[in-house]
Amino acid sequence: MKYGIAAIAAAVVAGVGGYAAWQATRPAPTPTPTPAPVEVEPIKVALLLPSPIGDFGWNYAAYTAMKEVSETLPAVEMSYADNIPEADAEPYLRDWIRLGHKVIFAHSWGYQDACFKLAEEHPEVAFLYPGGGPTAPGVATYYARDYESQYLAGMLSGMMTKTGVIGFVGAYPIETLVYGINAYILGAKEINPDIEVRVAFTGTWYDPPKEKETAFALIDAGADFLSHYQDSAAVLEAAAERGVYAFGMYTDSRFIAPEAVVAIIIWNWAPFFGEIIEGWRAGTLTREDLNQFYYRGIAEGATDLTLFGPMVPDDVKEKIAERRSQIVAGEFVVPTISEYTWE
DSSP: OHHHHHHHHHHHHHHHHHHHHHHHHSOOOOOOOOOOOOOOOOEEEEEEOSSOGGGSSHHHHHHHHHHHHHHHSTTEEEEEEOSOOGGGHHHHHHHHHHTTEEEEEEOSGGGHHHHHHHHHHOTTSEEEEESSOOOBTTEEEEEEOTHHHHHHHHHHHHHHOSSSEEEEEESOOOHHHHHHHHHHHHHHHHHOTTOEEEEEEOSOSOOHHHHHHHHHHHHHTTOSEEEEEOSSSHHHHHHHHHTOEEEEEESOOGGGOTTTEEEEEEEOOHHHHHHHHHHHHHTOSOHHHHSSEEEEOTTTTSEEEEOOOTTSOHHHHHHHHHHHHHHHHTSSOOOOOOSOOOO
């Protein structure tokens, strides 16, 4: 056995030596090449806003989305200006064009005239404005099908109201807003056909005192749930002061009135902003492609009813989740009604 073990050991040593000699005769392996960094052309983008980014609503949601895109996508330089009246849009757009900005999101329906005028002069620039409306080569419009989320909010209101009266504070009776108001009413009436609805328009996108005053009027008329289309969170403040409930709009504003906010009708612009910027930079998105209305809903992640408050019972959330899944699957289509359905 002793001699046998010695023989095996000698064979192993010989084998190791032979393998080492064979390895020495092999050519050196070709090193795996390190991928060269992909060259990305820098691009300047701009965001024009009609109200302050501190509104914690429409403008804040767009600003944070664009900031996210500029920090996530490579070589994107972001500029923005807020609280710019619609009549003053053109000088800002011209300055950005002069400074080399290639994609401009003019984030108010009232900015469209400036977009159309400058698109004819500057075919190298992509112009986009929200709210639906006319389009042209180089000018697109975009919006969220938030009426889907408003429908779900109406269902929640119908299930939780104590007074049987709900309210809606709107900025202007334009078509896309009327869609959402009617969807809110339809959702509530699915639960309670006898529910009463109060709707009032402020005639302004951003006027917190007026928004709050209008909300108070609806509450005085019996509404214990409020939804809204306003840039600020004044409706939430009014609800908290009067002890009723309201839906946050566009962005997470629960911190403003945690005791009043039942849920958030969220709008997520970041994926859309990024898609447009990358497409325009790569040349896969042309002026003719841009000549359209980008209209996206819950299924595309553009909007949702989410971030429910602790006052919302589980059975209410379950019923809403069931209807939401039907919307996403295309099994239930929220009607788009442009006529007034309220008194």
